[in-house]
Amino acid sequence: MRVTGENTSLWRYRTLSVIFASVALLIIAQIIRIQVSPQAEVFRQQGDIYAGEWRLVEPARGMIYDRWGHVLASNKTVYEIGVELKDVRNPETIALTLMGVLKADYNEIFAAASRDYSEDLESPSVYAVLARNVTVEQKERIESLMEDLENQNYKPDKDKPAPSLRGLVFHPHLVRTYPENELASNIIGFVNSEGNGFGVEKKFNDLLAGAPERVWVPLDPNRVEETQKVPDGASLVLTIDREIQTAMEEVLDEALQDTGADGGSIIVMDPESGEVLAMATTPRIDLNDFGNYSEVFPPSTPFNRAVSQSYEPGSVFKVLTMAAGLDSGAVTPGTTFIDTGVFEIGGVYIYNWNSGAWGQQDMLGCMQHSLNVCLAWVASELGADRFYSYMQAFGFGHLTGIEMAGEDPGRLKLPGDYDWYDADLGTNAFGQGISVTPLQMAAAISSVANDGKMMAPHIVRSLINNDRQYNTTPQIVGTPITSETARTLSEMLAISLETESSDALVEGYRVSGKTGTAEIPTPYGYTSNQTNASFVGWGPVEDAKFLVYVWLEKPETSIWGSVVAAPVFREAVERLVILMNIPPDGVRQDLGQAFNP
């Protein structure tokens, strides 16, 4: 009996062992079969779907600051709203909600949310985008509605599904925002989704935007690895002073209102460094709403007149003609000229602005009374070669290289060009028949204010990349005139303003300057009564800290620069000296110190 019992137990053990071993072997065999079966690749692909994803990471766009660190362009969070098609319960509720909150198109939303869910590897349909650039407030409102609907118990109805916003998902990302709205909009510019744009944003788009990278983001916790950090875009510090820019835009807007001008520009430069402290132009646009660009800027209206619109500058150009005359030795301040009221050059007769004859004049008188005849004579004394050599040295006909998109090089006709005539030497001398931008004029004349050294105008002061700040260095473009010529001419123009009791004079500060009134050419010649009125001035004369260029296009109250542009210069400088902490001349001499405003 005992032996029989032992045999029975052994048999049972063996049977159990065989069963367990068989099951284990079956499991192992099944595992191996799955691994090597034709379906294994499908399983692997399905596994990979959930293991992670390739994601295009757009770096945060770099910031833009003014010279003191005030933010001009930054980023804010918005959301992309989409639906996980698998989770959608009621597309109608989703469409109605988004129509109500986002003013979205009902049919489009309904169609997108009603798409069939499919995990087909060839053409998966698991997610649909419903709206982009949804603000935080809108997103919170939708979330609140979602919560309300979830908390309400609707009775199930076979014909009509219960209202539900299930399936909606929110994906946050950063977009550009401009805290100052319209301020300096013509300088900052924008870039649209197609990569087109204006201003600094466009010029430095590659740097600001950074380099988007595709990174692998593991979703399987077993396969977590450090996500590759995509560096943010570089930030820019501009030379612009926010307060000065605000003041100049206010001054310009008032000037346009007072004079009825079509448009205008005011440029404020530091002649010593070439830094642009302000560049106010019209029209301006709220950069947060650049979608209405075409409404604000009708066709042929440049985004920034100061750099993108060339025009005939008129008498402000005489500063440069006289600079060339003095520097070359063709004339001296004491050289006399008998103005008979007309000067013939290249078969064309040049007349003065009032068609009068001013008799004997020295060079100071020629500038003071802005005599076309005299300046045409000065140019003829220089000769075409020397005159145009100087004008090229002043940078005309070339881009200034300012870091903004859409700069216009203007046009300086040269002897030998198909459309250059001898008469052009005479007309160019007083700023007609030549095409320049306000910035080119400001940059050229800044050489007179800066002891003959012409600095490259620039608007970017620093670039911040990888947590390092790289400052730009002022660049000398050239020295078109000597410091002696520059000082002599500055003094002549200061005396000229003082003698004329010009509207440009600023109480307490000695400034140099020149008015300009340019006829606007039409296809039939100078037949229009409309003008471009300008004024360029700088100060303090002894050590210029600022240069202000004013241009008003087609003023209505008066055609003369001395009447409409000179007061604008005064108003601008009165505010500028306070903002730049420049004491009046008397105070500065009393304190006996060099100031560093």
Next chain:
Amino acid sequence: MESVRRLTQAYSLAPWRKQLQVIVFFLLILVLFALVAGIYLNVSARAVTLGHEIQNLQNDIEDYERSIADLETQLALLRSTSAMEERASDMGFRPAGPDDITYLSVPGYLGRQEAVLAPPPGPSAVGATVISPAYTESLIDWLKDTVFYPSGLLSEVMP
């Protein structure tokens, strides 16, 4: 032969002992397997938990970066020209005119300085030794350093 058979019988194990040996051996393997499986599960579970934490932390980093950008923008809005002018006006301030200003010479004052938002270019060694080696070196490294370069330990007790 008889003596051999007797000796073999005398030293051979009883059948129940053989079964016990087999069962113990099987159980030992089972326990070992369970132990390895348990350790594997434990390590895997911890790795997965840490993986989840890393994923959450990476999401947190992205959230914080967006939050920082939003706060910077809010601050910029609060400090924008129009907002500052409005606040100043509400507080009774008005723009200063030429007659409101008195200029003083302050020796040593360099005037308002332009924005410095980041350090200038230079060697990027900053922070290279912020993390103590105790957090990064292996036990072998520590032993090696301690045995061959004991000056580090001595320096800690030197006055």
